Amino acid sequence: MTNQQAVLDLLDIVEYGGCAEPERFFALMRRTFNIAHLLYLEAEPLSDGLKVCRLHHTFGAYAAEIYLSRGLYRIDPILKLALGGVRPVEWATARRRFPECEPLFEAAEEIGLSTEGVALPLPSPAGRLALLAISANMSPAEWATYRRCHLRDFQLAANLFHASMLEHSAMAGALDERDLRLTGRETEVLTWSAAGKSYWEIATILGISERTVRFFMTNARRKLNVVSNTQAVAQAVRHALIPTI
Template sequence: MEIVDLSTLPDEDAQYDEFLKKVCEKYEMDHAAYAGINPAAGSIHGHVTYSDEWKVHYQEHGLHLIDPTLHRAQRSIAPVDWSRLERGKDFQRVFSDAHDFGIPDQGVTIPVRGPYGDIGLLSATRNCSPEEWKKLIGNVITDLQSLAVHIHDNVMSSDTVSRMLYQPSLSNRELEILQWSAAGKSQQDIGDILSISHRTVEVHLRSARRKLNALTTPQAVGRAIGIGLIYPG
């Protein structure tokens, strides 16, 4: 996976918008959106590729207060495919309006949880058949999880308070193994390269995931890239 390095993009707000556009282009999505809450800094962040008209409508009608794609994902640790959401009155209200703006009810929201109570939500949507969506999301969900961590950690570390807190201490071996993981190497590959057993590789990865507050290795890789500990593969 080639992660767009946010540090190479222009000013802060523009770089997140550009990042989301590149995610859409690379993974064949119509739209992408990121929302983040940072209680340590008392800040809320939002970046989307949706039209200005939809953004204004969404805010003016308070749809963020009832949007099930956000509220369900906030309570989840796993990606939330919108096809599995209950089609209740809140869902119908949000997406009957969304359809008027050309936004489909087919998408996914990926939650990211940080070490200081912060939470980020990366959503992506595409207007296609259920069969096409199932095939597409199956191929890209792992990359999207890493990208969710990448943008979340960049946004959170832009807050001064979080910048002071968001620097976990990883060993050189843990960083080395994460760097090889970012390059697409399997645990067996890494073991062969470093002349250690794949079980030892897993021990280091488990430690790195714990220190980075990541559920999976792709999330750990995305987080390490996002805070500048390793480089995109």
């Protein structure tokens, strides 16, 4: 059993921002728990697959090479289950339920990687998906006991680390968007436009002239560097410039 005090300390460190770099977080996790490997993935679903936004792991270049060159991502049920669901995905369970993914686990055994682990789905902003996978070099029985005891620690640590990662990228992105600041009226007309209102309707709602609505909308388009109201609204929603709630 792992030292409970060390676990709580780890959670404090991750929560209060001491682990915004994946390497430090991974190292801290491996030091505190009996973890073999970690993998953090942030992706965006596309119609024809997944766009990987962030990927950090400890499996090494050789394992990554094999995973990619053999096209194992195409049959990986853990990816699909964890990114498409909410419940922690047990590797062994996925292996049993999807016999077609055997090549993946065989490849793992071939290069000496553990096949016991769990993938934790993480809450993400709209349109994003994320997971943290954790594996350990243990027998199935050992892993079951270990997992029962520490899944809660993994889940919270994963959530907090993920939050740090997102906030860090928000800082970096904030500089780019310094001139993207919209005025109150610009935000209002965009919001109503996103709600399907026409210029005339927005003018009536805001108690101003239709021309003025067009004026704000034109300014918003110019600031967002787009050519249509539709594109402006798409950008505004993506950058959370107009309220979702």
